[in-house]
Amino acid sequence: MKRGPIPDDDDTVARKGKVVTTTEGWPELLRCTTTKPPPILLDELIAEILLRIPARSLVRLRNSVCSSWRTLISSSQFAKDHLRRSMAVDPALTHPRIAYYSFWHSYPTIGVFSVRSVFENHPHEPTKVVAYEGRRHLRMIGSCNGLLCLHDKQRKDGLLGPRAMLWNPCTGFTSQPLEIGGIFRVCGFGYDHVNDKYKLFVIVENKSGESFTRIFTFGPKSTWRTIQDFPYRLHDPNNKAILLAPVGLFVSGTGTLNWLLCSSRTSFVAVLSLDLVKETYSQISLPSRDSDDALRVFPHLSILRGCLAVCYETKKTHWTLWMMKEYGVPQSWTKLAIIPHHPLLVDAPRNFSLEPVYMLKNDVLLVISPSCKFVLCNLNDGNIDFPNIDSSGDGMTQLRPLSRGAGGRSFHIYHESLVSPSHFGLPTCSSQMRLFKPSL
16 A cells, blocks of 8 residues: 655645645744744734644644734634644644543553655655643543543542543543533433534442432533433343444434444344534444344444444444435435455454544555554555554553554544634643653
């Protein structure tokens, strides 16, 4: 698979459909190369120029330029406009990244690495993982518009319950931790685009064993509200189907969280959807599984190109990848690819199918194989490649390096943005998450 070296994310900026790079790493259009006083630009023109610069470069500009630019770049409206333009017009400005944590061991670190680097670096040029450290062991609930929703575990002495907070790895800002008030198993984080609200969904279990289905709306007057009970539970033998994963997947633009329902006794599969706008549930049918499929090999639900996607193992010989082109319309399920089994990808004892992670426009798909390895699959010629990911600095010393296996970790895609918890009234700080420096 042909791949070229990738430049540093901070050294490029899109202009007129091309990438302009300067020797000093700053956008050429922001430099003055004459001794004459620079021309005065209208505020509207300055804003249009800045909207075309990646979020990470804007964070640096915000801290090194005049106060008027700093005010503009830090504003809620500019962050929304930049995110909207980036996602709709030039997705390259969002620099998709993968964040992960360990669910096998209680490490206080979260690893982050570039998706573009994974696709474009040569094997001898490893993709470097950058690790961030919190005060306690943190897990991820989900990501949305550049924000990661994190939660920490309950202490064994019971003195401090689990808490949740929002973190933007690009800007470094986090919200103050929110007390959840009990242990939770099923959860999800997403954006209500109609009411411009970020919401956290949880099923909370208190000390007496009672469970409550709640939604928390982040804002200056944030409160928990109890909503209609969740229709399913994890591992409930009385249900005809179970949730395969406790964390709901957010589909941008739809305002929905989505869970995969499946049965190990029948061919039943479906998507359970929660509408964050109406706060109601619905069920979406999936493509039928083949009658010859092994029912105990569970499918994987994921998000590809902003759409729901599901991957089945079929006839024990290949994987079938489907994508829902129009959300909520079962007729729009489209067979995207058939990926043959490969000896290096298959792990017989595992009960899960191939896990799609990210897909480029050139039909190269990043997956996690049943053998727990990151793999690049070229859907056009069938070639596979194993990316070189250097996770030596993530602080997760008891786990295998990512270049050898992804087991024991949970991965979330996020897109860099300027969105800050302060934009919707939450107190913020920059000290909750810091760069991790491994001891020598």
